[in-house]
Amino acid sequence: MNYQLIRSKRKTVAIQIKQDGTIQVKAPNRLPLRYIEQFLREKQGWIRQHVYQMSQWMEQKQQFSIQPGDNMLLLGKEYPVQLGDQVCFRENNFYVPKMEFSALQPRLIQLYRELAQQIILPRVEWYAKKMGLSPTSVKISSAKKRWGSCSGTNRINFSWRLVMAPLSAVDYVVVHELCHMIEHNHSANFWKLVSQIVPDYSEQKQQLAELSYRLIQENWGD
Secondary structure, three states, X not given: XXXXXXXXXXXXXXXXXXXXXXXXXXXXXXXXXXXXXXHHHHOHHHHHHHHHHHHHHXXXXXXXXXXXXXXXXXXXXXXXXXXXXXXXXXXXXXXXXXXXXHHHHHHHHHHHHHHHHHHHHHHHHHHHHHHOOOOOEEEEEOOOOOOEEEOOOOEEEEEHHHHHOOHHHHHHHHHHHHHOOOOOOOOHHHHHHHHHHOOOHHHHHHHHHHHHHHHHHHOOOO
């Protein structure tokens, strides 16, 4: 079995299957190699299953495309995709020209960025006023692993992907990042602040987790 071994000060052995199918093993610095390979033999079934699942997932990502007749997400709702002269969203429809998805996807992402600007930024302004806060700046980013972020200097960013989430989840992320201007951590005080404005924030986190999984499957890259 081919694998990449990474040693560190950690106390346990862990296996990670990368997107390209590479098997990465993380192990303690002084753990003998024979113990690591014994651990891998014991986990052989699990490894094979997850390598197969990863290959299926990568194939699904590569096959994903958008064309007339499909649906696209906006604020948690599915809207039909129609054939048009340019990429746009109007009258509850997405319009796309006929072209290869590799050329179309960047234009769709740009449309989502524009929609995020139009929808998310006013929500930030409204909640900031309600909370008596004034961010240093608010921008739409291309972040993949975070819906939003707040720097130590109160610069707030939101991933354009957030505009695909239901408005209630968008509001939760907005409030989450604004609360970081008061508490730059995830302490009990931080979550108390969030819950005062978004009492059902746990439900919103679940919606975002489900959306995140879907976006991974659909290969919404940059």
